Amino acid sequence: xxxxxxxxxxxxxPGQLALPCRKxxxxxxxxxxxxxxxxxxxxxxxxxxxxxxxxxxxxxxAGCVVNVTEMVAxxxxxxxxxxxxxxxxxxxAGINIEYMYAFTDKxxxxxxxxxxxxxxxxxxxxxxxxxxxxxxxxxxxxxLGIVS
Amino acid sequence: xxxxxRPPKAPPHGFQPxxxxxxxxxxQLRQLQxxxxxxxxxxxxxxxxxxxxxxxxxxxxxxDLRTLGDLAQLPxxxxxxxxxxxxxxLFASSMSDVVRLHASSGTxxxxxxxxxxxxxxxxxxEVMQRTFAACGVHAGDIVQNAYGYGLFTGGLGAHYxxxxxxxxxxxxxxxxxxxxxxxxxxxGVTVICCTPSYFVHMIERAGQLGVDMHQLPIRAGLxxxxxxxxxxxxxxxxxxxxxxYDIYGLSEIIGPGVGSECTAQAGLHIFEDHFYPEIIDPETxxxxxxxxxxxxVLTTLSKWAMPMIRYRTRDITRVIPEPCPCGRTVRRIERxxxxxxxxxxxxxxNVFPSQVEAALLAVEGTLPHYQIVLTRxxxxxxxxxxxxxxxxxxxxxxxxxxxxxxKLAHSLENTLGIHVKxxxxxxxxxxxxxxxxxxxxxxxxxTP
Numbered sequence: 001x002x003x004x005x006x007x008x009x010x011x012x013x014p015g016q017l018a019l020p021c022r023k024x025x026x027x028x029x030x031x032x033x034x035x036x037x038x039x040x041x042x043x044x045x046x047x048x049x050x051x052x053x054x055x056x057x058x059x060x061x062a063g064c065v066v067n068v069t070e071m072v073a074x075x076x077x078x079x080x081x082x083x084x085x086x087x088x089x090x091x092x093a094g095i096n097i098e099y100m101y102a103f104t105d106k107x108x109x110x111x112x113x114x115x116x117x118x119x120x121x122x123x124x125x126x127x128x129x130x131x132x133x134x135x136x137x138x139x140x141x142x143x144l145g146i147v148s
Numbered sequence: 149x150x151x152x153x154r155p156p157k158a159p160p161h162g163f164q165p166x167x168x169x170x171x172x173x174x175x176q177l178r179q180l181q182x183x184x185x186x187x188x189x190x191x192x193x194x195x196x197x198x199x200x201x202x203x204x205x206x207x208x209x210x211x212d213l214r215t216l217g218d219l220a221q222l223p224x225x226x227x228x229x230x231x232x233x234x235x236x237x238l239f240a241s242s243m244s245d246v247v248r249l250h251a252s253s254g255t256x257x258x259x260x261x262x263x264x265x266x267x268x269x270x271x272x273x274e275v276m277q278r279t280f281a282a283c284g285v286h287a288g289d290i291v292q293n294a295y296g297y298g299l300f301t302g303g304l305g306a307h308y309x310x311x312x313x314x315x316x317x318x319x320x321x322x323x324x325x326x327x328x329x330x331x332x333x334x335x336g337v338t339v340i341c342c343t344p345s346y347f348v349h350m351i352e353r354a355g356q357l358g359v360d361m362h363q364l365p366i367r368a369g370l371x372x373x374x375x376x377x378x379x380x381x382x383x384x385x386x387x388x389x390x391x392x393y394d395i396y397g398l399s400e401i402i403g404p405g406v407g408s409e410c411t412a413q414a415g416l417h418i419f420e421d422h423f424y425p426e427i428i429d430p431e432t433x434x435x436x437x438x439x440x441x442x443x444x445v446l447t448t449l450s451k452w453a454m455p456m457i458r459y460r461t462r463d464i465t466r467v468i469p470e471p472c473p474c475g476r477t478v479r480r481i482e483r484x485x486x487x488x489x490x491x492x493x494x495x496x497x498n499v500f501p502s503q504v505e506a507a508l509l510a511v512e513g514t515l516p517h518y519q520i521v522l523t524r525x526x527x528x529x530x531x532x533x534x535x536x537x538x539x540x541x542x543x544x545x546x547x548x549x550x551x552x553x554x555k556l557a558h559s560l561e562n563t564l565g566i567h568v569k570x571x572x573x574x575x576x577x578x579x580x581x582x583x584x585x586x587x588x589x590x591x592x593x594x595t596p
Binding site for chain 1 (some may be wrong): 537539577
C-alpha cells in the first residue's frame with residue numbers, strides 16, 4: 001500500500017541540485033515529482049520516481065546519502081472540501097502530516113494526494129477505516145499518466 | 149548479532165616474547181639506562197656544537213651526569229634547533245658512517261633532517277620488531293604496510309621491523325585505496341599499518357566495494373603518526389573487527405618504534421632501553437612527579453648518528469606507574485590525545501582536535517570524517533565543525549536533521565565549553581588523506 005520516496009542530502013551551495021538530477025537522467029530515470037526542503041544550512045531533495053530501487057542505487061553510487069521514506073497515496077474527489085475531509089480524519093486519529101504532494105488524476109475527475117505521515121501504518125488504518133480510497137504504487141503511476 | 153556489534157578478532161595465543169629487554173627488572177634497566185645516557189651525553193657534548201654551548205652556558209660538563217636524576221639539569225633540545233641547524237648541523241657521525249637520511253614532512257618552511265648509522269638502523273628495526281610483537285604480530289603474519297615510503301620514517305620503519313620479526317611485508321605504501329582493499333582481500337592480509345584516519349577511509353571504501361573486513365583474515369592494525377581517540381579505536385574495532393593498536397614515534401628520536409601499546413590496549417610501552425622518558429611542565433620546564441600529566445621529553449640512549457638529549461616532543465601524556473598486565477617492565481605512557489602545538493585557542497579557550505573528535509563520535513551514527521574551520525567575523529573568533537552526513541544521521545525531515553545538528557553542537561559545547569557552529573557536509577566532501585589527516589583549517593589570519 002505504501003509508496004517509496006527517496007530523499008537526498010544537499011549542501012546549501014550552488015550546483016548541488018544538479019548532480020543527483022543529472023545522474024538520474026544519465027540512467028534514463030524520469031522523476032515523477034520532487035520537492036525541495038531547504039534551510040540556511042542544507043537542503044533535502046525528495047523524489048518520487050517509478051523505479052525507486054534503481055534510482056536509489058544510481059544515487060548511492062554517485063556518492064549521495066539517500067534515505068527511503070514510506071508514503072501513503074490516496075484518491076479524493078476533486079471538489080471543494082475534498083482535502084479537508086481527509087485532514088479531519090487524520091487529525092482525529094492524532095497522526096501528524098510531515099508534508100504532502102498533490103496531483104491531478106489523469107484517469108478520473110479526482111485528485112491524488114501523497115502524504116508523509118509520522119506513522120504511516122496507523123494512517124493507513126485510519127483512512128481505510130473511514131473508507132478513503134488508498135492507492136498502491138502501480139495505480140499511482142497509472143493515475144498520474146505514467147506508463148511503462 | 150548485527151555486523152557492527154561483532155567483537156574485534158582475538159589476538160593469537162602463545163606468541164613468544166622477542167626481546168628480553170622488555171622484561172628487564174627495574175634496577176637492571178636503570179643501570180643500563182644510566183650507562184647509555186652517560187655515553188650519549190658525552191658523544192653529544194663532543195660532537196654537537198649547539199649542545200656543548202648550552203652545557204657550557206650552564207657550567208655543565210658530561211661529568212655532572214652521575215645519576216638519572218641529574219638529567220633534569222641538562223638543557224632541552226627543541227624542534228627549531230633541528231631547523232636552525234638544517235640540514236646536517238646536529239649529526240654526530242661523519243657522513244661515511246651515516247647509511248640513511250630521513251626528513252620530516254615539514255609543514256612550515258624547511259624540513260628537519262635525521263641521520264642513522266648502520267647500528268641505528270638495526271636498533272630501529274629492533275624496536276619496531278618489539279612494537280609488532282607487542283601488538284600480537286608474529287612470523288607468518290602478512291603485513292600490509294600502508295605508511296608512506298620515502299623521506300617519511302613511517303614506511304621504512306614499519307617495513308624493517310616487520311621483516312625482522314619474520315612477518316611477510318607488503319610494501320604497498322599509502323594511497324590508491326581500491327588497490328589497498330584488493331590486496332588486503334586477495335593476499336590474505338592479517339595486519340595493517342597506516343594512520344588511523346586512513347584506515348577509517350579504507351573501511352568505508354571497502355563497504356562501498358562490498359568487502360566486509362569482518363569476513364577477511366585481517367586481525368590487527370598498528371595505527372600512529374597522528375593523535376587519535378578511544379572513541380576512534382572503538383569505531384574502528386566495531387566496523388572492521390580489526391584490533392586497533394596505538395603506536396608512537398617521531399622522526400627526531402628515531403621514527404616509529406619509540407613506544408607501542410601491547411595487546412592489553414592500556415597505554416604505550418616506551419622502549420626504555422633506547423629512549424629515556426621524562427614528563428615536564430610545558431610552561432616552566434620543571435620535571436614532574438611520576439604519574440603527573442605534562443609534556444613528554446625523550447632522550448635517545450643509543451642513537452649514534454644523531455643523539456637527542458631531552459628532546460621536547462610537545463606531546464602531552466603521563467607515565468603510568470602501575471605494572472602492565474602483559475608483564476613487560478618497560479614503563480607505559482598514556483595514549484597521546486593532545487599535542488601542545490595542535491592546540492588552538494578560540495575566544496580564550498584551549499581546544500585540542502581530539503576533544504572535538506571525541507565529542508562528535510559520542511553522537512550515534514557519526515563517522516570520524518570531520519574538519520575544524522576557524523574564522524574571524526567582526527574581530528571575533530568563530531569555530532565551525534564540518535561533519536559528513538551518514539545515512540544513519542540523515543532524514544527526509546528538516547526537523548530531524550536540525551535535531552542532529554543540535555545534538556552535535558550540544559555535545560561539542562559540553563566538551564569544550566564554547567559555542568560551536570556545526571555544518572553538515574555531503575559524503576566524501578571532506579578531503580581524505582593517505583597520511584596524516586588535516587583536521588584544522590585556520591583562516592583567522594586571512595580574515596582580520
